[in-house]
Amino acid sequence: MKLQGSYTLPAKREAVWQLLNDPKRLAACLPGCEQLDVVGSDHYLVRLKLGLAAISGSFSGSVRLSDKKPPDSFRMNVEGRGAAGFVQGEANIELVSDGDQTVVRYSGVASVGGLLASVGNRMMELAARRTLEQFFANVASQLRA
Amino acid sequence: MATATRYIGRPLKRKEDPRLIQGLAHYVDDLRLPEMHYVAFVRSPHAHARIRSIDTTRAQTAPGVLAVLTGQDLDKAMGVIPCAAQLPEMKLALRPPLAKERVLFVGEPVALVVAADRYTARDAAELVEVEYEPLTPVVDPEKALAKGAPVLHPQYSDNVAYRWELEGGDVKAAFAKADKVIRQRMVNQRLIPVAMEPRAVVADYQPGENQLTVWSSTQIPHLLRTQIAAVLGVPEYVVHVIAPEVGGGFGSKLNVYAEEVLVAHLAMRLGKPMKWTESRRENFQATIHGRDQIATMELAVRRDGTILGLRCRILADLGAYYQLLTPLIPTLTGLMICGCYKIPAVRVEITGVFTNKMATDAYRGAGRPEATYFIERAMDLVAAELKKDPAEIRRKNFPQPKEFPYATPTGLIYDSANYQKSLDAALKKSNYRKLRAQQAKLRRQGRYLGIGLSTYVEICAMGPSSAMPAGGWESATVRVEPTGKVNVLTGASPHGQGQETSFAQIAADLLGLEPDDIRVVHGDTAVVPYGIGTFGSRATAVGGTAVYTALTKVRDKLAAIAGHILQEDPKRLVFRDRKIFLKSNPAKSLAFAEAVSAAYVAKTLPPGMEPGLEATHFFEPSNFTFPFGAHVAVVEVDAETGEVHLLRYVAVDDCGRVINPLLVDGQVHGGIVQSLGQAFLEEAVYDENGQLLTGELTDYAIPRAWDVPRLETARTVTPSPVNPLGVKGVGEAGTIGATPALINAVVDALAPFGVRHLDMPARRERIWQLIRRARQAGSRPTARRAGAGRDRRVR
């Protein structure tokens, strides 16, 4: 599935860049993140508990940042697997200044496999969108704090 | 020594039913053995990936877990999953029962867990950690052929499994002299068989006796036994296969599966009885799929509607590996592509291709529904192009009844038929003329009635051994007990078809007994002589004939004994009412049981006769049989929503002589409704990553009771000359005849919108799009929604 959108964050571009590239603060924004370990430069291992209301699953996987062009853009690759299957996504993330604010534009593709794909199909796209919205909302509140 | 037909032809209610309607029958999952353990499989969530590592530590140490095994653990313990089909220059695609280095489809087993109960096994399976390196999946069969597409089997340079060609007559000349050439690309989508009973296997090994007993929900107990022995590398006499009650198959249990050989292996390896029961999800992922062919049909036609020639190119998506008959199925489409028409020149080219999906294989009809759909759709396209009635185009191209046996340019000999008669009967029964008038009237009101025809012929009674991958004969043994009760042992192991009844009817008539005197035994390799199985509408025509012939042997012997005792010519004796008597003087008689007793007591036997009363016959058919029929479907399309309402369905089938009309009706009804599933509802959808999106019944719709109107069935009877019973077979007729009738009806309903073809399933949204596009293009009728049939929805 294709994921595309933008989110306006209440901070300057540099501040946003810093936050997104700081593993500790990133961990606090990743929805359901229970653990994040840095295993290399821009490479983290994560444990996430993702879900929507009654539906939930634990995933362990990795986050990688690449093609970094501070403070303009980077690529983010997330993958995780769990009993319910696997999730995999890659997105290009672009930061655009808008006065004191920053517009984050993302576009990428995500896929799910296993149980999630075969029985959760009708909910998956929305779940992915909601997870992203949650992520940016978390980033926004981190920036405000 | 004439045979009275007191039971053959009668709608006798089934002998198997009392146990089934009271919950007293036993399917595999109903079996429980002391110390039985349960197997759960860990399956790949990836369509295409390399296995990096498998960590079984956590699973292994979970309480209640007896063993956790991976492909590496099994390495030399067993062979590969068998494929019985062989085609020239066919590539092999050997599949280990548990994946070793790579996985090639979602659902492929990579590890297994054995535990004391099914809950523990399920829990522990979740603890097995598999790391994969995902590879690019190949999902679309057309793209699989493209240059640069990833290759599934790295030992080869591309994904082509085989190419197969067939040509008869002068095709070039036919197309050269045609007034028109009709062309259409058509898709026969991938289907999931969904037998109501998922697969299940129980295995038990007794080392003292060196006996491995495997209970499996299978259509082919003997072939399974041979293959289990081969895969496990043990003498065949070690293996004993039992198919107890089998809850439907439709071809999906005409196979040898990884789970069957693995569970058998585990029973020997671990020394405990093992059970595995498939979940519906596993059934969707890892039991064979059906159809999945893309065809390009070209018909060379004369202006008057005569078909001069046919070219057909078929791309068959075989999936990642072969199951038992995978490569063979599309060739059946090729052989039957001419349908019931006299087409003098034919060329068929088939390309089988590997993709990262479950294997396709024989699913009810196996190759023939595809052929029938392609040719029947094409005939409607011809009619539309030439502005002729579809019935007339068909009639014009039928061979005449006197031309049978009729040789097709694909090399088959159609045994007997009267296509004109079944078409006439179907048109009359449906009141075709009136329907057309009604259609015209409704169209003026903005309502879209569609009338669809299909005249079909199928190839059944599989078949002469020369044309079959593993023998086409069938066995029967008739064993009469000293008390005069009769066992009929058949190799045609049923799974719902009712052989216990139909074969008892044959036996009762031949021996002058009552059906209650007869027990039909099947599905146990230790009891029943080697047989082939029930599939390809072969049970009655081949299995029934074997029974018939074995019965005549027993009867001849009994007549000789009775003749000896009565001092009469055996040829003048009649078997009836549990007696053997002189035709000219019924008072001169012997009870059937007395004659039988004489065979065992062996004091009054004719000189030189061996005692006992048992006969076996292995029947080898000289040809296939070719049942046929004509179907008419009437639908209304709701132009607002695209919903299709099936209003009427008329089927006139000819399956030769009928043993039990009740059972024949049941087969026809079931086939039609399964076909309705393909036409309107069913499709196995894999996404671009090879994930099976229709992975449960929540997303894969099979017909429900309210999707179906009352079916109107009738028969013509053209006996087959191929076997003494004159039967042809009926198990697949409905599935073969109905799909094109239904789609032809939908396309006919949409004709005012300029629609000439529609791929299956005829989804609502697709129809809605076609109508909308036509309306946007202008000059097309605008319409109010359907009135009639509003509440009979094909959901």
Next chain:
Amino acid sequence: MGVVIQVRVNGKTRQHEVEPRLLFVHYLRDVLGLTGTHIGCETSLCGACTVLLNGKAVKSCTLLAVQADGAEVVTIEGLAALGGNGGLHPVQEGFWEKHGLQCGYCTPGMILAAVELLQANPKPKEEEIRRALAGNLCRCTGYQHIVDAVQFAAKKMAAGKR
């Protein structure tokens, strides 16, 4: 961890300690050995596992054994007793007479769904029968003979009441 439940199944009181997650259909099949109730899916869509719970048709695969505590249950094995004449229940007879089954796997669930229908609606029209059986999948019969079977039973039951 276990919970003690007491259920009256086919007229007999049964008591067992069960794991809370035990599905009722597994309780019937694996604990009580009543294997006439079948499992055809895991998404409550096929109806093969239908039993009568306090007189109502329910899918026993979407029911925990603990939820059935205290209930009165009829499975296919106990249905004949409901017929009241010592033999088959009229719905069972209907399925036999009208060839309402082939492989038999959906049959127990189908029969019990039909029993509930006829309790509530003794003279159902064909459309009503088809609607009432929408929760039970059959892949063999095309449903027509099943409809005939239910109609047969309806007539027979009406005649019995007269």
Next chain:
Amino acid sequence: MIPAAFEYHAPKSLEEALRLLNRHGSEAKLLAGGHSLLPLMKLRLAAPRCVIDLGRIHALRYIREENGRIAIGALTTHTEVLESPLLRTKCPLLPQTAWEIGDVQVRNRGTIGGSLAHADPAADYPAAVLALDAEIVAASADGTRTLRAAEFFVDMLTTALLPGEILTEVRVPVLPPGTGTAYRKLHQPASGFAIVGAAARLTLGSGGKVERVAVGLTGVAPKAYRAAAVEKALTGKKASEKLLAEAARHAVPQDVELLSDLHASAEYRKAMAVVFTRRALEDALARAQSKKR
């Protein structure tokens, strides 16, 4: 098809259930009929550590008239709603909707409270409770509060219920004379859920004018919603087939996030929302007219 292990509680009273819910917090899931939760648990898409079975709280199973409204206990099954003579005469939209839920077996076990609290975007009841301006009562250790249906549905699978709250009752109005209602649904062919479900309630005033109208739509968006623009286009106007058709075109507001899946694209859903809204309105009008007569 085997759920993960969990701890099980079967409270006999609401108070006990609330105490348990407080104690186990987000680790607990409430079980009513089980027809939303158990399928998820069997697939292990849900694996709660603790299940609180409300099924023994018989006090939550009733349909009764109170203060001009009909109160329905959360544990009332779809079948009970369907068969309730009180609802059939005074608020038929709920039975009409229950009739379209799942199949007999599902209706025999599934409950109105369980269905609403699960808030599946393709469930049937949400359309009806919206069209009825129903009140939803939530109990917690601190007492009860009443939510309006329109504020109850928050997002896919998400309601306004707070942690520690249990949905206990749904209250629907006794419909005034001259009111017709209808629920029309396009079924997902496999699961039977709503691709589009439209619930309409229409009261005719003098001179055949639409005095009051409400339309609830389910299946279309992540949460069920009221088609306010449709209602506005109808209210106060003389009902006619043409008017209904025109009003129905407003069934999907611009800002609605349309669902899309294997069975229906966003585009198709949107078009069907219009069609089924009109059909529901037509049926409701016909019923209102026949009652007027």
